[in-house]
Amino acid sequence: MSSDDRQAEGSAEGGGPEQLALIRESVRKAKVPRAKPRTWRGAALAGELPVARVVVNKGVLHLDQFFDYAVPEELDEAAQPGVRVRVRFGAGAHQVRGGRREGGRLIDGFVVERRAESDYSGPLAALADVVSPEPVLSAELLGLARAVADRYAGSLADVLQLAIPPRNARAESKASPEPLPPPAAPEAGTWDRYVNGPAFLAALAGGGAPRAVWTALPGPHWADELARAVVATLASGRGALVVVPDGRVAARVDTALTALLGEGRHALLTAEAGPEKRYREWLAVRRGAVRAVVGTRAAMFAPVRDLGLVVIWDDGDGSHSEQHAPQPHAREVLLLRAAHDKCGFLLGGTSCTVEAAQLVGTGWALPLAADREQVRTAAPLVRTIGDGELARDEAARAARLPSLAWQAVREGLKTGPVLVQVPRRGYVPRLACERCRTPARCRHCAGPLEAPRERELHCGWCGRDEPAWHCVECGNTRLRAQIVGARRTAEELGRAFPAVPVRTSGRDHVLDSVPGRPALVVSTPGAEPVAEGGYAAALLLDGWAMLGRPDLRAGEEALRRWIQAGSLVRGQSEGGTVVVVAEPTLRPVQALVRWDPVGHAQRELAERAELGFPPVSRMAAVLGRGEAVAAFLAAAAAELPADAEVLGPVPMPVTDPGRPRRAGDAPAGERWERALVRVPPGSGAALAGALKGAQAARLARGGGDPVRVRIDPPDIG
Known part of the structure; x- marks a missing residue:
């Protein structure tokens, strides 16, 4: 309820429902005056809701907001929330001089909503065109993209570029198949080998939302087991989403699902499919014709209707970490979806990461594993x-x-x-004790010790020298470089x-x-x-x-x-x-x-908790030239959480000009430095917000050396 509505309701106390209705109607008419038609450059604007709120495909942090545009009358019907549009954006895009608008260049965007009025006090530029009447950005997908952008200190536009595939007109013109009725609940099959396997399937088929970390037994049965979890979810009338590391794994799950469901009951979203087929499959999912999706990393944003289960297989694989800004990890995106949609969650793999062990350790998810006798038989x-x-x-x-x-x-x-x-x-080598092979770590921050030729022994994280190192396990003072x-x-x-x-x-x-x-x-x-x-x-x-x-x-x-x-x-x-x-x-x-990956992950998690390592803590990496990194950290200091700890900066290895560039690499030949910012549990959102604000302010000023920020860097060694 708006402030005007609340004021009207307060003044109508004791006046009866008829008087309250009349006052509300008068307030509504006052908000949308219709005394004269609205025009832009002499052309009539839409009579109802003449303002379109647009998110433009401009992934710059200081422009991470919505922009209002006028809706010409001829675009009124097509310019609905969720559609792709073209708008003028840039210098002078919202200025009118002598009756003619100047400046700005055409850029793509999405209509977020239609409004009666704009918060912008000046004259609005108009939508240039509606690219397609297909609504590809739903309110649910917009909310997910906003949550991912905030978690990773990125922009909404960058996340939407990852979430929505490029348009293919030929695929868009083809009708999607009619949705089929839900299948029957599957038999447990080889899920009988797991202590709570049949109960997990039964909970999904009954409309429940179980959350589990699944340590799959070795052998070829995992794909069929994963497919049965999907079919059980479909049997409840809900959708399911499975994210796997690569196309080869996706093909195995695709084959298993086809064997259980038949052709045309699920979508396969991988890069190998090509842009037209992939977009056609994505549209079938968005339109609700298909409710089961198997795909690689980009499928984590697939707009599945009535989502009942999200699955990630082998979450430790580096392919799950997106290389484009803001570099989200598929596991974290699916965790956000599970929390937002209140759906089931399954993290599976033959091994176990410390993040998976943490989910079980906190009680958020339950373990799903076989007994030791089954493990000895299968391994x-x-x-x-x-x-x-x-x-x-x-x-x-x-x-x-x-x-x-x-x-x-x-x-x-x-x-x-x-x-x-x-x-x-x-x-590259890492130093360890010559006698017992315990890794050599810094006494201050527990980072890895390094010994380049031009420097004495020092920490690769905080940069402190370590002139008198000795092994904490055996007391030895000699180091060796591992193979x-x-x-x-x-x-x-x-x-x-x-x-x-x-x-x-x-x-x-x-x-x-x-x-x-x-x-x-x-x-x-x-x-x-x-x-x-x-x-x-x-x-x-x-x-x-x-x-x-x-x-x-x-x-x-x-x-x-x-x-x-x-x-x-x-x-x-x-x-x-x-x-x-x-x-x-x-x-x-x-x-x-x-054959005990879970026990190994639990012990690793306990050690990291003691040393303050992720995932027990949240960490961000700041990279750039030394002066730029120092200035950035100084600007962010006031907004950083009080419990934030800055490690470094330390020099980064010079990138070989002949080596392929990776995300986070310094430009070839340039000497960059990296600082790590660490916060304890509960301060992760504040850390991301502070770094995002500092980066947005720096970009708004313009100029200066580039500074890269990455939340949850996968490699902090």
Whole structure:
């Protein structure tokens, strides 16, 4: 109720309902005077609601607001809330001189609402055109985009560019299929292997909103299990959304859903589909013809009707982190949707991230896992090879593979293919204790210690020198650089097994699947193809190359990659074996041997809570030239939460001009610095608001060196 309505109601006390109705009608007429027609440049404007509130596709923080435009009479019918429009925007766009408007350039936007009056006191520019009468921006999607922009200190326009795919006129002109009735609730199937699996499906089919963190058993059944959760949700008359890391995983879930539902009952939103097909599928979802969606990262914003379940698979995969501003993570977006729509939530994977462990630890979600007997049956046998064994092994020194690995390959090739996982090249060293391999960390902020040639030992986060380091575990004062890079073994394997085909899968050429015949499959992490019937064995080489990354998540990521590869191997009951070349005493290696990713994540979470690391704390990274970063932090200091802690700034490595640029990289050849701003739980929103305000004020002034802000940076090592 407006202030005028409240005033009218107050003055009508004791006057009866008829008098109150008359006063309200007079107030309404006073708000929308109709004494004379409205015009713009001599043309008539819309008689009803002549003002369109528009969000323009201009992702600049100091322009992160709505703009009012006049609606010409000829666009009155088409310019409805949610449609795409073209408007004049820029210098002079809202100025009229001598009866003619000057300045501004055409830019795309979306109509947010139609209004009777504008808050802007000057003359309004008019809508230039309605691009399409298709309403693509709903109130629900607008609210979600606004929440994501605020959480990540970004602009609404940037989020909408991620959420709404580009228009394709041919796809838009095609009618969507008629919605089909809900399917029947599915059988539990292999969900029976999980303690609360059937109950979870029953809750979804009954219209409930259960929230669970699912640790999937190794093997090929996870796609069918995920599909059954979707079908159970559809059976309740609601929609479901599944977000996966890449197109290969999406294809497996797509196949499983098609087997349960048949053709045309769900949409597949991936980049591989092409712009026309992808937009046609997206429109079918928005129009309500399809209520189930499977897709990659961008599908996290899919406008599913009556959303009953959101699912993210393998949330630790870096593909879930958007590289375009404001760089949201799919997991956090789906958490926002689950809270806003009060729908079910399922975070699944064969491994477990610390964020997933935190959801369970706080009681927000319940664990969904199998008992240890089921795990032992489904998981392969894991054997380890440490540094001591490598040093004594003549075969390892001669051919880079220890004797145990050769034996596992020979035995595995008798019954099927063997997977060989080799880390990518390019990992940089991290320092650790020479005796016990405990990572070397700063005493002040627990950041990783570095020792470049031009400087003494210092912290990579806060920049403090550490001249008298000693290991907190064993007291040793000597450091070692952990192994760097990948050791390609395809040639050695080919020479050792000349009668066996050797296939490779990596960044340049990723295999989706391989036959169940004997073969050696050499793959980089994340590119492992699925083997028909499962691999007979797997070798996980150069474990130090993965554990030695200068990243807070090095151990978690190594375990995730190992379990991901091990899940493709046959179970122990079928003779499946995994050999990992890494120090057996290390926590991630022990977690792999026990096949206990949840326990590893819980211990990691406890350590991070003690040290104040994310996700227990919220963190933001500020990057730019040293002077620009210092000035930015000084400007933001007044608005930062009182409990905020600034770490650094410290110099960032100079970007190699020949290396592909990534989000957050400094321009080639430039020396940038990075500062980290850390706040405890409960202050994350204040941190994002303060940094967004400082960035908006800096941009409004114009000029100066660029400064980049990222909330929840994935790599803070």
